[in-house]
Amino acid sequence: MKLRDIAYTRSGDKSDTSNICVFVYDDADYSLLVREVTAERLTTLFGPLVHGSITRYEIPANKGLNFVMTEALGGGVSMTLRADPHGKSFQSLVLDLDIGPHRPVSDDG
Amino acid sequence: MAAPTVTIGCGSAYANDRLAPAFDLARSGRVRYLGFDCLAERTLALAQIRKMSDPSKGHDERIAELVPLVAEFTAGGGRIVGNFGAANPPAAVNQFVSVLRAGGRSGVRVAMIEGDDILETVRCEDFALPELGTSTSTLADRIVSAHAYIGAEPIVAALAEGADLVVGGRLADPSLFVAPICYELGWDVTDWSRVGQATLVGHLLECGVHSTGGNFEDPPHRVIPDPWNLGFPFAEVSDDGAVVTKLPGTGGAVDVRTARTQIYYEIGDPSCYLTPDVTADFSHVEITETGPNAVRVRGAGGRKRPELLKVLVGIDHGFKGIGEISYGGPGCLDRARRAEEILRHRLAALESDIIDARIDFQGWNSLFGDSYRPAKEVTEVRLRLAVQARTREAAAAAVYEVEYLYFGPAGGGGVVTNVVPHIAVTPAFVPRERVSTNVEVVVT
Numbered sequence: 001m002k003l004r005d006i007a008y009t010r011s012g013d014k015s016d017t018s019n020i021c022v023f024v025y026d027d028a029d030y031s032l033l034v035r036e037v038t039a040e041r042l043t044t045l046f047g048p049l050v051h052g053s054i055t056r057y058e059i060p061a062n063k064g065l066n067f068v069m070t071e072a073l074g075g076g077v078s079m080t081l082r083a084d085p086h087g088k089s090f091q092s093l094v095l096d097l098d099i100g101p102h103r104p105v106s107d108d109g
Numbered sequence: 110m111a112a113p114t115v116t117i118g119c120g121s122a123y124a125n126d127r128l129a130p131a132f133d134l135a136r137s138g139r140v141r142y143l144g145f146d147c148l149a150e151r152t153l154a155l156a157q158i159r160k161m162s163d164p165s166k167g168h169d170e171r172i173a174e175l176v177p178l179v180a181e182f183t184a185g186g187g188r189i190v191g192n193f194g195a196a197n198p199p200a201a202v203n204q205f206v207s208v209l210r211a212g213g214r215s216g217v218r219v220a221m222i223e224g225d226d227i228l229e230t231v232r233c234e235d236f237a238l239p240e241l242g243t244s245t246s247t248l249a250d251r252i253v254s255a256h257a258y259i260g261a262e263p264i265v266a267a268l269a270e271g272a273d274l275v276v277g278g279r280l281a282d283p284s285l286f287v288a289p290i291c292y293e294l295g296w297d298v299t300d301w302s303r304v305g306q307a308t309l310v311g312h313l314l315e316c317g318v319h320s321t322g323g324n325f326e327d328p329p330h331r332v333i334p335d336p337w338n339l340g341f342p343f344a345e346v347s348d349d350g351a352v353v354t355k356l357p358g359t360g361g362a363v364d365v366r367t368a369r370t371q372i373y374y375e376i377g378d379p380s381c382y383l384t385p386d387v388t389a390d391f392s393h394v395e396i397t398e399t400g401p402n403a404v405r406v407r408g409a410g411g412r413k414r415p416e417l418l419k420v421l422v423g424i425d426h427g428f429k430g431i432g433e434i435s436y437g438g439p440g441c442l443d444r445a446r447r448a449e450e451i452l453r454h455r456l457a458a459l460e461s462d463i464i465d466a467r468i469d470f471q472g473w474n475s476l477f478g479d480s481y482r483p484a485k486e487v488t489e490v491r492l493r494l495a496v497q498a499r500t501r502e503a504a505a506a507a508v509y510e511v512e513y514l515y516f517g518p519a520g521g522g523g524v525v526t527n528v529v530p531h532i533a534v535t536p537a538f539v540p541r542e543r544v545s546t547n548v549e550v551v552v553t
Contacts, residue, residue: 008331008366010324012375015150015536016240021373023366025330047480059379061393061408062369068377076240078151078534079426081467081495083475088324093477095327 004095007033011091016052016079018072018087020094023064030063036099042067045097046090067094115293117142117286117310118343120178120191121171122317124152128174130317130341130359135182137356140343141293143182144285145191146315147171153279154423154532156196157228157254167197172204179205180214183273190264190285194278196254198223201276202551209553217553220272222263224546225279227539231255231422236537238422245422245537253532254423257539260385260414261307262298263546264288270550279421281385283311290346298386303348305389305411308382310344310351312391313371313406317341320353320371321402322361335360350407352399363402372396372406385418385541387411417538427464429531430496430504432511433471435523437489444518445470445492451517452494455510462503466496491523497531504528 003022006029011020020042024033039056046054052070059066073087074080120131120143134140147169160167172193179189194201202221209217232255235246245252256279265288267275275288290307291298298304313320320342322333340359344351355363372391376382380392390410397405436444449468456466469475471491473484494511498504508526515521 004327004330008327008370010370010374014375014377015534017377019373019375019377021370023369025366045481047478049478057377057379057392059373059392062373062396064369064373066373066376066379076533076535078154078532081429081465081497083469083471083493083495089476092327093481096481096483 001098001100002095003037003097003099006099007095009091009094011087013073013077013086016071016073016076018069018090019066020090021064021066022094023062027063030060032099033065034058037065037097039067041097042094045093112347112349113294114345114347115142115290116140116343116345117144117289117314119144119314119317119341120189121145121147122315122319123147123149124169126317128171130339132178133356133359134341134343135178135187139356141187142289143187143189144289144314145189145193146282146285147192148195148279150421150534151532153196153256153421154254154534157423158530158532160196165200168195168201168204169193172201173208176205176208176212179217179274180209180212183217188268188273188289190275190289192278192280192285193276194221196226196278198276198278205274205276206551206553215553218271218273218550219553220267220270220275220548220550222259222267222275222277222280222546222548224544225256225259225277227257227420227544228252228255230543231420231537236539238535238537240535248424251425252422253425255420255537257418257420257544258385259546260284261288261291263548265292265298267548267550268292270548272550282315283308283384284386286311286314287386294346294348301387301411301413303411304387306407306409307346308384308387308389308411309372309391309394309406309409310346310353313353313368314342314344316371316374318361319374320367321355321359321363322367325367325370331366333360333362350405352403352405354403363404364398365396365404368396368404368406383415385414387414416541418541418544420537420539421534422537424533424535426531426533427497427499428501428504428528430498430508430526430528432494432508432526433491433524434511434514434521435489435491436518436521438520441490442470442473442487444520445490447518448492448514448521451514452510456507459503459506462499463507464497464499466494466507469493501528
C-alpha cells in the first residue's frame with residue numbers, strides 16, 4: 001500500500017526550509033501514519049535533495065504530521081536553479097512511500 | 110445581545126492573483142473587511158529593482174484595476190487592508206488617491222504605513238544572514254533591499270484613525286487580517302491567545318484559494334467541484350471561534366481536509382509559529398464542518414510575540430538563464446544526455462562569468478533527482494539548462510547554446526529560452542525596537 005492511499009499532504013517553503021504536512025483521511029489510520037512515516041524514512045526518500053535536518057512534529061488533534069526539512073531547497077527558493085524552486089512537488093513524492101505490513105523491506109524509498 | 114462578530118475576506122494572495130474573486134466578495138454583502146496580500150518572498154526585491162529604475166514604481170501593479178473595487182466597497186462601509194505598497198508605499202497611495210479622485214470618489218480615508226524599509230540600517234550596520242553563513246557587511250552594495258515584517262499594531266492604529274483603505278509595504282500576511290479582527294472585536298494586541306486565534310484566521314485567509322481547493326486535488330483520491338472557478342475564502346469571527354467559508358456558486362471546497370492542509374502550510378513547529386504579532390500555537394486547533402463548504406476553527410493559542418523581527422534581505426545575484434529543448438521516441442534520454450555533454454563543453458568557454466549551472470531532464474529527474482526512480486522507461490524528456498551568471502550577456506550566451514542544440518543530437522525540438530535578473534532573498538533578524546512605523550492618513 002502506498003501512503004497516497006490513506007493520506008494527503010501539502011508542502012510549503014520558507015527560504016531554504018521546506019515543510020510537508022501529512023494527514024490521514026480516516027482517523028483510524030493515524031497510528032499507522034505515526035509508526036510508518038518517520039523522519040528517517042523521509043531522509044532516505046529525499047536523499048541528496050535535503051542537505052540539512054528533517055524534524056517530525058506530531059499533530060494528534062488533526063491526525064497529522066509536519067515534517068520540517070532544512071537546507072532543502074537548493075539554497076532557497078530565490079537562490080536555487082532547480083526546476084521546482086518551491087518544492088511544491090515534494091508533497092507528491094512523500095505519497096509514494098510504501099506503508100503497511102506488506103511493505104517491501106528492501107525498498108525504503 | 111449577540112456576541113460581536115467581524116466578517117473578513119481575502120482579496121488577494123500574491124502580486125499576480127486574480128481580481129475577479131475579490132470583486133465577487135466585495136459585492137457579495139458578506140464581508141465588512143477585505144485583506145489583500147500582494148507579496149511573496151521575492152516580490153519585494155523585484156519591486157525594489159523597479160523602483161530603482163523609476164522612483165514612481167515599485168508598488169502593486171494592479172492598483173488602477175482595483176480602484177473601482179475600492180470605490181464601491183468603501184462606499185458601502187467596507188474597509189480594505191493591503192500590502193499594495195511593496196517597495197514604494199507612497200507611490201501606491203498616490204495612485205489610489207489620484208485615480209479615486211479622478212473618478213469623483215471623494216472622502217475616502219487612505220492610510221499609509223511606512224517603516225518596513227530598513228535598507229539603510231542594514232547597509233550601515235552588520236546583521237547576520239544565517240542561511241548564507243555570512244553577514245550583511247560582507248555583501249555591501251550587492252544588497253538591494255531589506256524589508257522588515259510589520260505586524261498588526263500600526264494597522265490597528267490606522268483603522269482607529271478611520272481609515273477606509275490601509276496601504277503598507279511588508280505588512281505580514283496574517284497581520285492584514287489580525288488587525289481588523291482585533292480592532293473590531295476589541296481584542297488587545299497583547300492578548301496573546303486571542304491574537305493567536307486571529308493569526309489562525311489570518312493564516313487561513315491570506316493564501317486565498319489555498320483554503321478553497323487550490324493546490325489540493327489529486328484524482329481520484331481528492332477531487333473538488335469546478336476547480337476552474339475557485340472562490341476566495343472569508344470568515345465570520347467572534348470570541349467563539351471563526352467560521353471559514355466561500356461564496357455560493359463558486360468552485361472548490363472548504364472542509365476539514367482543505368483547512369488542515371492550509372493551517373499547517375509553511376509552518377515549522379505547529380506549537381510555535383512566529384509572526385510579528387505573536388508566537389502562535391496551532392497544535393490543538395479544532396476544525397468542525399458546520400455546513401456545506403464551511404468549517405469552524407477554534408483552539409489556537411498564543412504566547413508573547415518574538416523580540417526579533419524577520420527581515421528579508423534582497424541580494425543581487427546577477428542573471429538567471431533558462432533554456433529547454435525536448436527529445437522523444439526511442440533513445441530520447443541517451444540523446445538528451447549527449448546534448449548535456451555538448452552543453453558542458455560549450456559552457457566551459459564561458460566559465461568565468463557562469464557562477465552556477467545545472468542540467469536536468471524533465472520527465473526523468475528534474476524534480477526529485479536521480480535517487481528516486483520508479484519509472485523504467487521514458488517516451489520523452491525535456492532537457493533544462495539553468496545558469497546563474499555574472500552578466501546578462503553570459504546568461505544569454507549560455508542559453509543560446511541550448512538553441513544551438515537544434516544542430517546537436519537528432520530530433521531536438523521546442524526550444525524556449527529566458528534570461529532574467531536574479532535577485533536572491535534571505536532572512537535576517539533585527540531587534541523590534543530598530544524598526545519604527547509611521548501612519549499617515551490622506552483623504553480623497
